[in-house]
Amino acid sequence: MNHDAYDDNYIRSILNNVKSIAMVGASPVNVRPSYFAFKYLAQRGYDMIPVNPGHVGKALMGKPFVASLADIDRPIDMIDIFRNSSHIMPVVEEALKLSPLPKVIWMQLGARDDAAAEKAEAAGLKVVMNRCPKIEYGRLSSEISWMGVNSRTLSSKRAPIPTQGMRLSLNRTSFGGGQTAASDRAAKNKTETT
Numbered sequence: 001m002n003h004d005a006y007d008d009n010y011i012r013s014i015l016n017n018v019k020s021i022a023m024v025g026a027s028p029v030n031v032r033p034s035y036f037a038f039k040y041l042a043q044r045g046y047d048m049i050p051v052n053p054g055h056v057g058k059a060l061m062g063k064p065f066v067a068s069l070a071d072i073d074r075p076i077d078m079i080d081i082f083r084n085s086s087h088i089m090p091v092v093e094e095a096l097k098l099s100p101l102p103k104v105i106w107m108q109l110g111a112r113d114d115a116a117a118e119k120a121e122a123a124g125l126k127v128v129m130n131r132c133p134k135i136e137y138g139r140l141s142s143e144i145s146w147m148g149v150n151s152r153t154l155s156s157k158r159a160p161i162p163t164q165g166m167r168l169s170l171n172r173t174s175f176g177g178g179q180t181a182a183s184d185r186a187a188k189n190k191t192e193t194t
Contacts, residue, residue: 003117003129011136014104014126018077019047021133022069022102024091025082026050028060034082035060037108037134041080044137049076069094078104080133081111088113092120101125108132 021041027034028050042048042061050060053067066072069079069091079095079102081088088107095102096119105120107113107129117127137143 001117001121001127003112003114003127006128006131008140010126011128011131012140014078014106014128015133015137015140018104020049020074020076021046021078021080022049022051022072022076023080023082024051024069026052026055026060026065027082028055028058028065033108037080037082037132040134041137069098075100076102078102078106078133080106080108082108083111085111085113089116089119092116095125096120096123104128106131106133109135 023034023038023041025034026038029035038048038050038060042063048061048063049072050063050065051067051069051072052065055065056067058065069076076098079091081091083091085107088111092105092113095105101123102125104126105117105128107117107127109130109132112129114129117129120127
């Protein structure tokens with residue numbers, strides 16, 4: 001798999017088929033990116049599970065924090081990793097001990113670990129690196145165009161303004177691929193400076 005550019009259909013199939021998402025590194029602090037992504041995906045109908053040992057005993061949007069993936073009491077379709085690249089391999093190794101296995105490992109913007117991706121793919125999991133499911137959902141549904149952002153999707157109908165729990169269609173025609181050159185450059189620069 002080429003993890004430098006993902007086909008829109010690959011991302012679309014993941015977002016259409018997952019139901020439960022464990023967000024490792026979720027934060028209850030309402031100015032953190034993980035908070036926004038968690039809230040957005042929960043509002044789109046995904047069963048969100050916040051994973052962060054530092055916040056056990058608290059809740060995020062009514063969902064109690066768990067300390068680890070092993071503490072989740074139900075199957076997980078996708079693990080969204082909101083940690084920096086140096087912490088990805090341990091999360092993937094923990095995910096590979098789950099039964100049943102999750103279907104997807106998703107690493108947030110700026111996060112990339114090719115060895116962890118290879119290990120997950122060898123176990124039959126799909127992998128996405130250096131992308132945000134919130135951004136990809138908004139782009140593929142054309143919802144992001146409400147904010148004046150070019151979503152690279154075409155439709156004769158404007159995407160509806162979503163209501164609580166509403167899942168939007170991700171089946172709009174897209175063009176120009178799903179590359180995000182700016183985020184790829186930022187991740188590369190971040191890696192080179194560390």
